[in-house]
Amino acid sequence: MWGRWRMGALLLVAVVLFLPLLISVSELHRRKVIGWNSVVGNGIAFSNEVSGKAGNKRKLDHLLFGPAAGQGLSDRLHCQGLKALNQTRRSIPSESCDACESVSFVAVFTLYNSSETETSDRLTVGNVSYDKSERSIAILHAYIDFIQVSMPTSNVVILTDPAASFQIMKENTSILPIKGDYSRGNLMLQRITSYIEFLEKKLSERAERINHFIFTDSDIAVVDDLGHIFVDYPNFHVALTFRNNKNQPINSGFIAVRGTREGIRRGKLFLQMVLEVYTSKYMRASRMLGDQLALAWIMKSLLSLDGKEFSKPKIFMADLQRTSILFLPCALYNWTPPEGAGQFHGMPLDIKIVHFKGSRKRLMLEAWNFFNSSANLPDMLCLILLSGRTKYDF
Template identity: 60%
Template sequence: MLGKRVCSGWLPFLVLCLSLFIVFLHIMSVLELRQHSAAEVPQRKQYKKFDHLVFGPAAGEGLSDRLQCKGNKTLTKTYFGASSKNLKAGSNISIVTVFATYNTAVDQLTNGKSIDSVMVGNISYKKVEKSIAILNVFVNFIQETMPQSNIIILTNPSSKLPVERDRLTILPIQGDYSREMLMLQRIRSYIFLETRAAEHSKWKGQVNHYIFTDSDIAVVDDLGQIFNDHPDFHVALTFRNNKEQPLNSGFIAVRGTPEGILRAKSFLEEVLKVYTSKFMKASRMLGDQLALAWVVKSYASFDVRRFSRKQAFVDQISGASVLFLPCSIYNWTPPEGAGQFHGMPLDVKVVHFKGSRKRLMLESWNFLKSTSSSDIADMLCLILRSGRTKNFNAVLFFWWCVTVTPHIFGLVFESSFLRV
């Protein structure tokens, strides 16, 4: 009798293990089949992706300090877009980004369409075309909200960027712009401030501030108030409540006075030194953010607990007065990243389309310009409701969770009755 009870007690566990093993084999078989199919019939590869955005309810519903939406229409009275009506917005500010293109193999074509193409609205983009389109939209947003600002694109001298606008300068800087070294090169390129400091004597006292950003951001409000509301900082960084990576390098502001430029240059040189000595293994991604955090945290008097709050604060780091600005306002990421559970702050000024969100950046601009009734606040509702572009593996995982997992647990519960 005891032996039967022991066997019946093990039965649910064995059934569960066996079921999971069968599911694992099934998934591996499907993945292997996909690989073989892709190798044998390359033209079918383009049909394996669900190339569309997934929309749902806007996060932050009912929270008084968050954007409220009904579909793609805002229900909250906001001042978004007011700066675009101010023709002086962005004066004495230069937005600086680093951008590089990469040579890729000639795309294979199927029925006249690239297998690496993506459809946005009625437009099909190849990889390089999509990158240039994103760069153009980056410029569009800045000129929409800060029409008097200057835009500087730092790039490899060999790059030929088809981007021509008023108040835009393409500045070639020698360096290593390979994918593995791009983040490192970005910090090096930012130190072109040294030449600007040397030229300052020619400006006859005119101040020109700098904001360094990634090229996949949308400026949705005038950023000039940073320098007015915080008159004493030299360099500004954006922070988030993340223990390992509290600082995001996608937004760095520098006060354009001679002292501000020199202090910021010295600060960035220390970050570069730490980067090359400690974080080269992460040079392709995150190395700059890890170096920034290391420099800041290395000062014994710095209180890291302030990263868990959402208020801006100033501290003295490496001889510079550093302003820390919350990512939730100056570096906000759409729903599938930081901020998705609490919605979008009413005073958000920069939206950062990281990773797979880049397609959403194009969609957002198209939506903003689609009708005369659309405004920035409505566009932000579209962003807030958006989700990641789905792919085959995600769909397979969802199918497994919805259909297979309940069946497995049903077998386990059913087997439990066998002991009775």
């Protein structure tokens, strides 16, 4: 009898202790129905779940907000919900003039024939529903839109397969077909080849003024003027972005080439070297990462950079066979939103580029929609900073 009474008392104590926890979990689950535009002060919110066949959940296609990393650090963005508490540090763009040097962004893009499954697998971002091809075009549009906001006098050139069928109706934007193999398994290799052919075309032209080139992936958002790098560092031919990554210290999503004749020539020679290393050593990775493995090999074997130079986000320069290379930290010039455990140091106030690589591409569209409705860049950066902690299905 005594034993039964003691067991009952223990169960009662357990219920009293754990009931608040159960209520908290229930409340967190309930809040999955609120949208990203109703984020509360603690920075946790969810949009609606999307179910697949038989009610099973697919990979998450919603924004999942978490705490804003970098709180308390003076050089990091601070957020309360989707409200920025401090201002980002913006570069002062050069005055526009006919004789001034200009900047063009160059990206490789093509479309692939979608299967019936991909066409029927539609997803909605904001008020727009996309199939896979439409999503790709929407991301390309957002890429151009961000450039036109941050660097309105710049041009955008899209290098593509002559057989590709798409149009871009944007100001200061052109499509340049370049022959090659744009199949999925060869696209990264073709990207380097297309860059080389583009620079060859520029060498054959007689330019009236200097036009610098920044080759990028099409899933980046330019959030500050980048023209300053060509002014502040007048002696480089090629600029790359680096990170503290032993096997792949260079991210190939950003390659800048000075627009002088010598800069273009040096840029072409450097890319030809990358292509040669790529095809001779890393063809097994031709679908993905082969260019970055080739760049890593060049850094270690030809430049003798042992990794210490990449461990701290400090700008530095090095010479490779008379080609002067400027190394810019990814932390500023190629910052990637956290995913999963992510980055714990937050977003720098003087960030220049946000790279929505991999599964983060939906977040790029969400960010542009948010900016388009608010016209507030720091608040949009808070959306990016608080998001990115889940895998999307783009």
